[in-house]
Amino acid sequence: SQQGEEDPQALSIQEGENATMNCSYKTSINNLQWYRQNSGRGLVHLILIRSNEREKHSGRLRVTLDTSKKSSSLLITASRAADTASYFCATLHIPPGETSGSRLTFGEGTQLTVNP
Amino acid sequence: DTEVTQTPKHLVMGMTNKKSLKCEQHMGHRAMYWYKQKAKKPPELMFVYSYEKLSINESVPSRFSPECPNSSLLNLHLHALQPEDSALYLCASSLPQTPLTPYEQYFGPGTRLTVT
Numbered sequence: 001s002q003q004g005e006e007d008p009q010a011l012s013i014q015e016g017e018n019a020t021m022n023c024s025y026k027t028s029i030n031n032l033q034w035y036r037q038n039s040g041r042g043l044v045h046l047i048l049i050r051s052n053e054r055e056k057h058s059g060r061l062r063v064t065l066d067t068s069k070k071s072s073s074l075l076i077t078a079s080r081a082a083d084t085a086s087y088f089c090a091t092l093h094i095p096p097g098e099t100s101g102s103r104l105t106f107g108e109g110t111q112l113t114v115n116p
Numbered sequence: 117d118t119e120v121t122q123t124p125k126h127l128v129m130g131m132t133n134k135k136s137l138k139c140e141q142h143m144g145h146r147a148m149y150w151y152k153q154k155a156k157k158p159p160e161l162m163f164v165y166s167y168e169k170l171s172i173n174e175s176v177p178s179r180f181s182p183e184c185p186n187s188s189l190l191n192l193h194l195h196a197l198q199p200e201d202s203a204l205y206l207c208a209s210s211l212p213q214t215p216l217t218p219y220e221q222y223f224g225p226g227t228r229l230t231v232t
Contacts, residue, residue, distance in 0.1 A: 106158035
């Protein structure tokens, strides 16, 4: 079952503008991750933020996490046409003592279109 | 080598056929995953293997049968599928997760499955 909701569902901007996507979740988490998916292809990991972190940067990406509001945002600065893709947040909850593979739960995704 | 490969890229099968999807990685990851993704929806976890043992089965119908012959390979055997099983099937791998050592998942490009 999906626990994440993303907002907006679709976003269309011009090259050079910033794009902000939001994600909300319902349960406690160990970390939150953002992935990008180009049309019909595999997912590419963008950034991981742990539950005890509030903000993280990677190149043109900035992620914030507010565990009190159970929400996260992804900011892409100076967007490029190549950033056109679907963006998913995914939450990970690992029960204490659990050492098996992890269960990532994905949000519904935001379709970003960057127009040249 | 940070690549997860999947074969075939596309597969069309009838409801009485038996086919298999294959996934391979050489990153030394001991956790491997199968996801199912319908169009315009997020990936949904199907199975997780940890150290070649099945650790999570998300109540997947028995017409899907996973297999992990060794630490680099993951198969998904398909039999008597239904048209609604048509989807993109994604394989992923990661280092073993613990609450203190979260890791991202690496995804393959997927197999586009059509059941006729």
